[in-house]
Amino acid sequence: MSQTDESRDVTPERSSPLERHIVAFVAYLSEERRYSKHTSSEYRRDLFMLQQFIQARLKRSARIGDIDKLTLRAWLGEMAATVSTPTLARRLSTVRSFFKFAQQRGRVRSNPCAELRAPKVRRKFPSFVSVDQAQQIVEAPILGLSETAAQLRDAAALELLYGCGLRVSELVALNLGDISVERRELRVSGKGRKERMVPLGSKAALAIERYLPHRSELSQRLR
Numbered sequence: 001m002s003q004t005d006e007s008r009d010v011t012p013e014r015s016s017p018l019e020r021h022i023v024a025f026v027a028y029l030s031e032e033r034r035y036s037k038h039t040s041s042e043y044r045r046d047l048f049m050l051q052q053f054i055q056a057r058l059k060r061s062a063r064i065g066d067i068d069k070l071t072l073r074a075w076l077g078e079m080a081a082t083v084s085t086p087t088l089a090r091r092l093s094t095v096r097s098f099f100k101f102a103q104q105r106g107r108v109r110s111n112p113c114a115e116l117r118a119p120k121v122r123r124k125f126p127s128f129v130s131v132d133q134a135q136q137i138v139e140a141p142i143l144g145l146s147e148t149a150a151q152l153r154d155a156a157a158l159e160l161l162y163g164c165g166l167r168v169s170e171l172v173a174l175n176l177g178d179i180s181v182e183r184r185e186l187r188v189s190g191k192g193r194k195e196r197m198v199p200l201g202s203k204a205a206l207a208i209e210r211y212l213p214h215r216s217e218l219s220q221r222l223r
Contacts, residue, residue, distance in 0.1 A: 016055065018062040022047045025101050046094040050075055064102065067095075069112045076116075092116065149214035156211040159204040160186075166198070181205050 026044045029035040035043075053075050054062040072095065076088055092113065099111040160166050160174070170188050178187040184200040200208075 016051060016061040016063075018051050018054070018064050018066070019048075021064050021102060021107060022051065022098070024105075025098050028101060042090075043094050043097070046091045047098055049091070050095065053078070064108060067099075067112055069115060072112055072116060147210075149211075149217040152207075152211040152214055153218060156204070156207040159201075159207040163201040163204040164188075164198050179208060181208055 022044065025047070026040050029043055030037070030040045050067070050072075051062045054066050054071060057071075057074075058066060072092070076092065079088060079091070096111070096113045099108060099113055102108045103111060157171060160171055161168070164186060166174075166186075166188060167190070170190060173189050174186070178189075179200070180186070181200065184202075184205055186198040186200055187195055188198050189195050
């Protein structure tokens with residue numbers, strides 16, 4: 001069985017001295033740290049994969065002293081071609097926690113992970129819509145021949161979000177008294193209840209002016 005097979009649990013040879021340390025560590029996570037069964041199983045699986053890797057190289061039962069920096073590098077290097085960077089980082093984190101536990105219990109003197117750096121997890125950059133796409137989104141509610149109160153409301157909301165740069169939470173918290181079409185500004189309550197004045201663009205102001213005469217229609221429907 002491949003050590004990188006994510007779909008199966010890993011059961012090592014019962015004769016391995018390393019297994020006693022792994023079992024004790026997993027019991028510590030479950031009983032003292034109150035980790036969930038799923039999380040504890042993930043730690044167990046990662047460590048048993050490492051055990052199998054060592055036993056395949058040494059052709060004998062693995063011991064905790066067999067795990068050194070070079071062995072860990074070889075293990076991570078072998079997995080790098082078949083698993084994702086976040087998975088590699090997680091497995092190295094598992095071994096770090098395991099050796100921290102072993103040091104606290106006096107079972108090892110040094111931590112072979114101390115000089116190993118976790119692989120960098122690349123962050124996905126957010127994708128942005130183009131100006132034309134944004135315009136299509138804003139105009140979508142009122143593309144029909146008839147403009148209902150709900151469509152006019154949605155159009156005004158989208159104009160405020162896009163044109164004024166509001167967060168959704170800020171838009172939801174906006175009251176009618178916070179909007180001044182005459183002065184072309186909004187009073188916005190942001191994070192930490194901090195208020196700021198935001199310029200109201202001409203398109204957003206027009207969308208609000210078109211919606212306000214129909215606002216009562218929506219209020220009546222909610223009664």
